[in-house]
Amino acid sequence: EAQVTQNPRYLITVTGKKLTVTCSQNMNHEYMSWYRQDPGLGLRQIYYSMNVEVTDKGDVPEGYKVSRKEKRNFPLILESPSPNQTSLYFCASSVSRYSYEQYFGPGTRLTVT
Amino acid sequence: DAKTTQPPSMDCAEGRAANLPCNHSTISGNEYVYWYRQIHSQGPQYIIHGLKNNETNEMASLIITEDRKSSTLILPHATLRDTAVYYCIVRVMSRGGGADGLTFGKGTHLIIQP
Numbered sequence: 001e002a003q004v005t006q007n008p009r010y011l012i013t014v015t016g017k018k019l020t021v022t023c024s025q026n027m028n029h030e031y032m033s034w035y036r037q038d039p040g041l042g043l044r045q046i047y048y049s050m051n052v053e054v055t056d057k058g059d060v061p062e063g064y065k066v067s068r069k070e071k072r073n074f075p076l077i078l079e080s081p082s083p084n085q086t087s088l089y090f091c092a093s094s095v096s097r098y099s100y101e102q103y104f105g106p107g108t109r110l111t112v113t
Numbered sequence: 114d115a116k117t118t119q120p121p122s123m124d125c126a127e128g129r130a131a132n133l134p135c136n137h138s139t140i141s142g143n144e145y146v147y148w149y150r151q152i153h154s155q156g157p158q159y160i161i162h163g164l165k166n167n168e169t170n171e172m173a174s175l176i177i178t179e180d181r182k183s184s185t186l187i188l189p190h191a192t193l194r195d196t197a198v199y200y201c202i203v204r205v206m207s208r209g210g211g212a213d214g215l216t217f218g219k220g221t222h223l224i225i226q227p
């Protein structure tokens with residue numbers, strides 16, 4: 001089944017403790033991205049990657065890192081999480097950045113205390 | 114990207130057609146109209162997109178007015194599983210019309226009543 005998977009689905013952590021949220025897709029998509037969703041603010045793009053080893057900042061990149069060493073994986077790294085990064089996070093992929101359809105993962109709900 | 118205006122919520126009876134309006138009066142000639150939906154806390158799901166002409170796929174129909182200042186998403190036979198937040202998004206063609214970096218606003222919460 002074609003899908004985007006994220007792990008973990010739920011995470012509660014403390015301020016400053018490094019964490020990684022994994023994202024993997026099995027559709028051989030070139031383009032992958034991360035979004036966060038907050039009440040009243042909609043979805044906002046954090047980072048995106050057009051292909052392996054090619055990443056760029058989205059609208060709200062501060063406090064996040066990404067890497068794209070393999071085509072299928074696009075982990076999101078929070079080196080020193082803070083409470084304002086408490087949010088619902090979605091990974092997405094598409095054939096290319098010019099594709100009309102993006103496929104979204106199930107989401108990761110992160111709470112930073 | 115042009116701003117869109119959608120009603121915050123709508124009800125529709127199960128089995129009836131759900132018609133979701135979207136106003137995009139400042140849309141430019143090179144902007145596409147996209148529709149996505151999000152079922153409670155799940156990832157958004159692509160529904161349909163269009164530029165000028167009306168479009169139909171297995172999920173829905175998209176009607177774009179001749180002046181392109183508004184559009185309507187039609188779910189022909191709504192079911193309870195169609196209860197979701199529906200987002201209308203416009204995006205410039207200069208970005209390839211692609212769906213990357215789409216800005217999701219507040220959308221319309223469609224509630225299908227049994």
